[in-house]
Every structure is written in C-alpha cells, then in structure tokens.
C-alpha cells in the first residue's frame with residue numbers, strides 16, 4: 001500500500017486487480033495484472049513491443065469496451081489521456097483544440113496559459129497541420145493539463161520528438177506534474193526516460209508486472225542495468 | 236592553407252531542389268470562366284459559319300435578342316424570380332431535412348434502421364415518377380412543386396452527409412470520450428465539422444437536382460417561371476425562347492455550383508488537399 005511523505009497509509013488513486021484482456025487474434029494480452037498508483041505518483045511503464053502496455057492504458061482510460069476480459073479497475077473521476085499521435089482535431093484551431101469541451105468562463109485564459117507553459121504562445125490561431133510534429137504533441141499535452149486531471153495516462157507521448165525537444169519536454173512534464181500533482185502512468189520504450197521522469201518504474205512482460213522498482217535511493221546506472229536485464233537485454 | 240578556403244564556394248543564390256509536381260498544381264486566375272467562354276466561342280463560331288443551322292440551335296445573338304424581347308414584353312425578370320424562389324424554397328427544405336436525417340441516422344443505430352431503408356427505397360423510385368401522386372395529394376399549386384424539389388434535393392444531401400459522417404476517423408470519437416464531452420458537443424465539435432466535406436459535395440448535387448426538379452414541376456399549371464416560359468414557347472414553336480430558358484437554367488446551375496465550391500474552399504481552410 002502506498003504511503004504519503006508523512007508515512008500515513010493513503011488510498012491509491014489507481015487500483016487494478018486481476019486484470020485480464022484478450023483478443024481473438026492474439027490470445028491473452030493481460031493475464032491477471034495487479035497495479036496500484038498513489039495520488040501524485042509518477043509511474044513509468046516499460047516493456048517489449050506487444051506486451052500489452054497500450055492495452056493496459058486503454059483499459060484504464062475506459063476505451064476498451066469491445067475487448068474481452070475481466071478484473072477490477074478503480075480510477076479517479078478526472079482522467080486525461082495523451083495519445084501517441086497528438087489527435088488534434090484538424091478542423092479546430094490550436095486554442096480551440098486545447099479547450100475543447102471546457103465551458104467555464106476562464107477556459108480560454110487557462111488554455112492560453114497552458115499553451116505558453118508548453119512553449120506555444122502565439123500559435124493559438126494556427127491550424128494543427130501548420131504545427132510541427134513536436135509542436136502538435138506539446139499542444140496535446142497542453143490539452144491534457146488544462147483539464148487538471150487526477151490521473152494522466154500517456155502512451156509514448158514523446159516517441160516522435162528529437163532528443164533535444166525530448167529533454168525539454170521531460171523538464172516541462174516534471175515541472176507541470178509537480179505543480180498539478182496528478183498521478184501519472186507513462187508508457188515509454190526508453191529506459192533512461194523512465195528513470196529520469198518517474199518515481200517508480202514497472203516492467204510489463206507477458207501481461208503481468210514482472211518488476212516494480214522505486215527510483216529514489218538507487219543510482220541511475222544500477223537501475224538502468226537492472227531494468228535492461230528485466231527487459232531481456234543481456235550485456 | 237587557411238580555414239576559409241575549405242568552406243564551400245558561394246554559388247548563385249536561391250537554388251533549390253524541386254520535385255516534379257503530381258497534383259494539379261496552382262490555381263489559375265479566372266480559370267473559372269475559361270470553360271464556359273470556350274463553349275460560347277464554339278457555339279458562336281458554329282452559328283456564324285452556318286455549321287449549326289438556326290433550326291437546330293439558335294445563334295447566340297438571336298438568343299440575346301429573344302432575351303431582350305422576353306425581358307421587356309413578357310416579364311422575364313418575374314419568371315426568373317419566381318423560378319429562383321421555388322428552387323430556393325424547395326432546396327432549403329430538402330437540405331435541412333437531408334442534413335438532419337443524415338446526422339440522426341449516422342449517430343444512432345435505431346435511427347439508421349428506421350431512416351436509411353426508406354431513403355434508399357426513395358432513391359430507387361425516380362421523384363419525377365411520383366409527381367402524379369403528389370398532384371393527387373397537394374394539388375397542382377406551389378406546394379406540390381416545392382415538395383417535389385425538396386425531395387429531389389434531399390437525397391444527395393442525405394447520402395453524402397451520411398457517408399462523410401461515417402467516414403470520420405474513429406480516433407476523434409475516442410478522444411471525445413476521454414475528455415468527457417456530451418453528445419451535443421460531440422456533434423458540434425466532431426460530427427458536424429467532420430461531415431462538412433461530405434455535406435458540401437451533397438450540396439453540389441442537390442443544387443443541380445433542384446434545378447432539374449424545377450424544369451419538370453414548372454410544366455404543370457404554372458403561371459410564371461422559366462419552365463412555364465419554355466412550355467409556352469414550345470407550343471408556339473419559338474426555339475429561340477426555349478434556348479433563352481435553357482441558358483438561364485445553365486447560368487443558375489453554374490453559378491450555384493461555383494458558389495458552393497467557393498464556400499467549400501473557405502470553410503475547409505483546415506484541410507490541405509490537391510484542391511489548394
């Protein structure tokens with residue numbers, strides 16, 4: 001059970017028990033997965049391609065109503081998803097995309113604020129096709145943050161970015177997460193990214209959690225070697 | 236040897252690599268008028284050289300003369316306005332009905348099962364064949380004419396809007412679900428803009444269909460309208476007046492279609508297609 005800084009036992013923001021999901025084509029993808037994420041905790045999820053990371057994320061986001069399976073999932077009321085593609089509506093300008101569906105009077109101002117937080121001030125009136133891939137991804141991040149979620153689910157959000165932008169985005173994401181304190185589950189293929197960003201790293205394999213390590217108190221080198229071994233990369 | 240020598244020598248400015256263009260390329264100014272003007276030129280040339288005899292097709296200048304006569308002696312403007320009003324009324328009802336039906340049947344399985352079948356059946360029955368029935372129901376007045384035009388223009392709007400709506404990328408619906416917006420906002424932000432290209436295509440068909448309907452319904456007991464004018468001219472054997480009517484229909488159709496395309500270019504500014 002997760003503990004807060006004072007050592008008190010708190011209710012986890014996310015609780016998953018015995019989660020199973022299967023596709024008729026590929027059989028069981030998640031095979032009895034258990035997972036807890038504390039409020040405000042940043043968890044990175046790594047695992048080989050095809051091990052079910054996206055399937056888990058979609059289950060948490062409630063987007064898998066047509067997938068066969070069982071298990072119990074509890075997530076907070078306000079969940080936001082950053083997809084691997086930016087998924088901006090091509091027919092709405094950037095600011096309208098960011099504040100999509102928000103109806104409170106301060107929404108536009110908060111949208112502009114979020115856009116400047118991700119370094120896109122001045123691009124409010126652009127169409128999505130006029131933005132570069134990384135800029136589109138940042139706009140998508142702004143769209144998630146402006147909703148102040150209690151749980152942020154991100155599926156390889158930085159996959160398409162160059163190394164430099166990636167580093168800038170890491171710093172940005174950490175800063176924003178410290179400010180808004182959502183629980184985060186971030187899927188990545190990059191072990192270093194996981195170590196830099198997360199409080200805890202989970203390795204998924206064959207549809208169950210294979211390893212679950214806290215980042216604090218370990219040297220990055222040691223963690224890196226451990227995680228690569230768990231992923232099956234032996235050196 | 237100095238370092239500066241190893242720099243590439245400055246070449247002529249502004250050299251770029253350009254790929255051969257496979258799309259249609261840039262817009263040509265006034266290209267819009269080129270086709271119709273060419274058509275007119277061929278017609279004029281044919282009439283002037285006697286290749287097109289006046290018995291087959293009246294020469295353009297005779298059409299102009301006939302136009303003037305109709306304008307001054309037979310209230311051509313009144314006829315035009317009366318036809319335009321009929322077409323516009325019928326078209327607006329048809330477009331509204333087609334659009335609403337397409338959205339309802341596109342978004343709900345129940346709606347689809349109730350609406351889609353009858354519309355497909357209606358499609359395969361030519362509306363013009365229904366006119367006798369409509370005359371029995373609505374009489375031979377304005378109502379029958381507007382209903383016919385509305386029905387005839389509703390079908391393409393329905394078909395193309397429905398098709399456009401169902402073609403919207405499912406990932407946008409997924410996004411809408413994750414940000415938790417309601418049905419109405421889903422329709423407003425995703426369904427309507429996503430189906431707009433289809434709707435506009437349907438609109439192009441609907442505009443021409445409404446003119447087609449106009450031609451037919453105005454042969455029934457009309458006291459004004461271009462169709463009425465043509466019917467009279469037919470009885471008196473005035474080919475030139477018939478051609479005046481046909482030219483007016485052509486101009487209506489061409490202008491309306493161009494207007495729809497122009498609007499399409501403006502409201503679809505978010506797209507990057509071969510059109511631009």
Ligand SMILES: Nc1ncnc2c1ncn2[C@@H]1O[C@H](COP(=O)(O)OP(=O)(O)OP(=O)(O)O)[C@@H](O)[C@H]1O
Pocket residue numbers: 023024025026029047048049050051052053054055056
């Ligand atoms: N809609 C689907 N229909 C059938 N099989 C699917 C579907 N979605 C995923 N799968 C299968 O489930 C397995 C897990 O897929 P998932 O997308 O969760 O993998 P992943 O861990 O996210 O991989 P990657 O790192 O490549 O994104 C794969 O074998 C995939 O083929």
Ligand SMILES: [Mg+2]
Pocket residue numbers: 053054055155
């Ligand atoms: Mg994936």
